[in-house]
Amino acid sequence: MIRAGIVGGTGYTGVELLRILVLHPQVDVSVVTSRADAGSRVDKLYPSLRGYCDLQFSPPELEYLQDCDVVFFATPNGTAMLMAEALLEHGIKVIDLSADFRIKDPAEWEKWYGMQHASPELIDEAVYGLPEVNREQIKQARLIACPGCYPTAVQLGFLPLLEASVVDANGLVADVKSGVSGAGRKAEISSLMSEAGESFKAYAVAGHRHLPEIRQGLARVAGNAVGLTFVPHLTPMIRGIHATLYARLHGRAADLQALFEERYREERFVDVLPAGSHADTRNVRGSNRCQIAVHQPQGGDTVVVLSVIDNLVKGASGQAVQNMNLMFGLAEAAGLETVALYP
Numbered sequence: 001m002i003r004a005g006i007v008g009g010t011g012y013t014g015v016e017l018l019r020i021l022v023l024h025p026q027v028d029v030s031v032v033t034s035r036a037d038a039g040s041r042v043d044k045l046y047p048s049l050r051g052y053c054d055l056q057f058s059p060p061e062l063e064y065l066q067d068c069d070v071v072f073f074a075t076p077n078g079t080a081m082l083m084a085e086a087l088l089e090h091g092i093k094v095i096d097l098s099a100d101f102r103i104k105d106p107a108e109w110e111k112w113y114g115m116q117h118a119s120p121e122l123i124d125e126a127v128y129g130l131p132e133v134n135r136e137q138i139k140q141a142r143l144i145a146c147p148g149c150y151p152t153a154v155q156l157g158f159l160p161l162l163e164a165s166v167v168d169a170n171g172l173v174a175d176v177k178s179g180v181s182g183a184g185r186k187a188e189i190s191s192l193m194s195e196a197g198e199s200f201k202a203y204a205v206a207g208h209r210h211l212p213e214i215r216q217g218l219a220r221v222a223g224n225a226v227g228l229t230f231v232p233h234l235t236p237m238i239r240g241i242h243a244t245l246y247a248r249l250h251g252r253a254a255d256l257q258a259l260f261e262e263r264y265r266e267e268r269f270v271d272v273l274p275a276g277s278h279a280d281t282r283n284v285r286g287s288n289r290c291q292i293a294v295h296q297p298q299g300g301d302t303v304v305v306l307s308v309i310d311n312l313v314k315g316a317s318g319q320a321v322q323n324m325n326l327m328f329g330l331a332e333a334a335g336l337e338t339v340a341l342y343p
């Protein structure tokens with residue numbers, strides 16, 4: 001059995017990792033950390049885990065984690081970069097759900113994240129954990145930088161168009177909506193039901209920290225820098241990301257439906273919907289799937305892609321487990337086979 005540790009087990013992505021890993025046939029969760037709840041039982045805070053997890057929360061310190069085979073960081077940005085090196089030195093693989101190792105240029109990372117990087121020497125080694133792009137590198141990796149939730153939905157939606165060079169990569173638009181769990185479990189006025197409920201708004205139009213991450217990923221597949229306008233929105237739902245993506249076709253379009261179906265034919269966790277469909281976040285809630293629909297309205301030169309994920313699963317913890325499966329040579333879908341909750 002693989003011994004897994006979770007740093008940050010009381011947050012939304014931490015408890016989602018627990019939900020998946022306690023049922024994973026090849027994993028034994030051996031440590032879950034929290035500073036605030038150290039010493040109390042995990043199933044006291046999360047009674048849904050009664051009978052599945054007998055652990056108490058431990059402090060997030062090396063002495064508690066050193067017998068793990070893999071450690072997940074479900075912590076705020078700026079945490080994993082302080083502990084990753086020590087864990088790697090102990091032969092422990094690290095899967096970071098935060099943004100610490102996602103951006104390859106440390107100066108760019110420091111600009112967007114407003115802090116000094118504590119382990120810049122590890123950035124090169126970190127593999128960006130989007131299996132649909134980097135599967136072979138992930139299999140060899142010791143350190144994974146899991147993509148952000150917005151970047152996962154946006155990159156999977158644009159990928160087939162950029163790989164096939166059928167759109168103008170300078171004029172990409174990503175209009176993306178997130179549920180409130182994307183902001184995490186910490187108390188914040190903007191996440192209160194009375195603030196976010198019955199309302200809908202864009203934010204960070206001038207520049208969101210996922211912009212450089214998405215640009216970096218798309219530039220890799222396009223082979224050149226891309227021009228991207230990315231506008232995130234907050235919607236009054238709990239889970240889910242809905243990305244509406246726009247791009248201008250170069251000339252007469254190929255069969256876009258066939259292009260997407262072919263690109264994702266072998267991908268267990270990307271589902272291209274039948275032509276004319278409208279992707280709906282409820283159909284991926286609780287599952288590790290990205291569902292995609294591709295449209296060319298009125299046969300014009302604009303392609304519209306609809307891409308939906310559950311931010312806590314394919315956008316975070318499910319994708320992290322998909323990466324772990326690849327790193328340990330397990331079946332890629334182990335522990336992840338589940339159908340979305342409906343309604």
Ligand SMILES: NC(=O)C1=CN([C@@H]2O[C@H](COP(=O)(O)OP(=O)(O)OC[C@H]3O[C@@H](n4cnc5c(N)ncnc54)[C@H](OP(=O)(O)O)[C@@H]3O)[C@@H](O)[C@H]2O)C=CC1
Binds near residue numbers: 034036
């Ligand atoms: N929510 C989402 O949809 C997504 C989140 N992410 C990323 O995943 C990470 C976790 O997000 P989320 O679960 O929402 O966050 P939460 O705020 O819900 O949880 C954060 C967790 O980290 C622990 N923690 C906080 N500070 C530290 C620290 N300095 N050292 C050790 N542990 C700490 C907290 O427990 P305690 O304070 O008790 O130690 C808590 O368990 C973030 O980097 C986020 O950006 C990525 C994709 C999607």
Ligand SMILES: CC(=O)N[C@@H](CCC(=O)OP(=O)(O)O)C(=O)O
Binds near residue numbers: 180210
């Ligand atoms: C709705 C909401 O607030 N979303 C968060 C992003 C989600 C997230 O957790 O960021 P990472 O994927 O980089 O870890 C935000 O905009 O700050």
